[in-house]
Amino acid sequence: MSSKKLGVILYGPPAAGKDTVTRILAELHPRYGQFARLKIGSGRSVGYRMGTPAQLRELKAAGDVVYANSRYGNTYVLDRPALDAAFAAGVPVVHLGQLAGIRALDDGYPADWLVVLLWCPREVTAQRSAGRGDSDTAARLAAWDATREDLDVHPGTTWDLIVDTTATSPQDAARLVDQLLAQQAGAATA
DSSP states (O other), X not given: OOSSOXXXXXXOSTTSSHHHHHHHHHHHOTTEEEOOEEEESSSOOTTEXXXXXXXXXXXXXXXXXXXXXXXXXEEEEXXXXXXXXXXXXXXXXXXXXXXXXXXXXXXXXXXXXXXXXXXXXXXXXXXXXXXXXXXXXXXXXXXXXXXXXXXXXXXXXXXXXXXXXXXXXXXXXXHHHHHHHHHHHXXXXX
16 A cells, blocks of 8 residues: 555445445455544434534634535534544545535545445435435435536536446445555555
């Protein structure tokens, strides 16, 4: 692995497979770990660092907020100290549903990011959300719509990999991500 910071961004609508692909990446190699965003609000806490409005104010005052967005009545934050810690531990896998987040990481945090679009149709998000017992499937479908609109409004995004998760198994998607990251690491040391 090169000395350059290498990270993975998994972008896509709710229930596209970000959690599943990340879990399989970690099984492939322990260097991968899901980046736990700071979450200010309520609801699901698994995969997040739960925080307070005071913590968010402190991060903002220190200039340590790389990106923040609001969805489902919560605020989700990518902060510099946690990103530093995640890179020190290995290869962070950041989950995003907004192209602005990709741009913020690319512009605001020095690393080589492998940017992956995981996609599934709206009806698949509805089925997967209901199948996993989400109590807010309607909000997740609204987020799917916002993600689709984001892609339509900003069509020039460059993807290192695009995966249709209805046609590609999570295992194959994870292997593709791992292979591309290895190639990127090799190119960085060449």
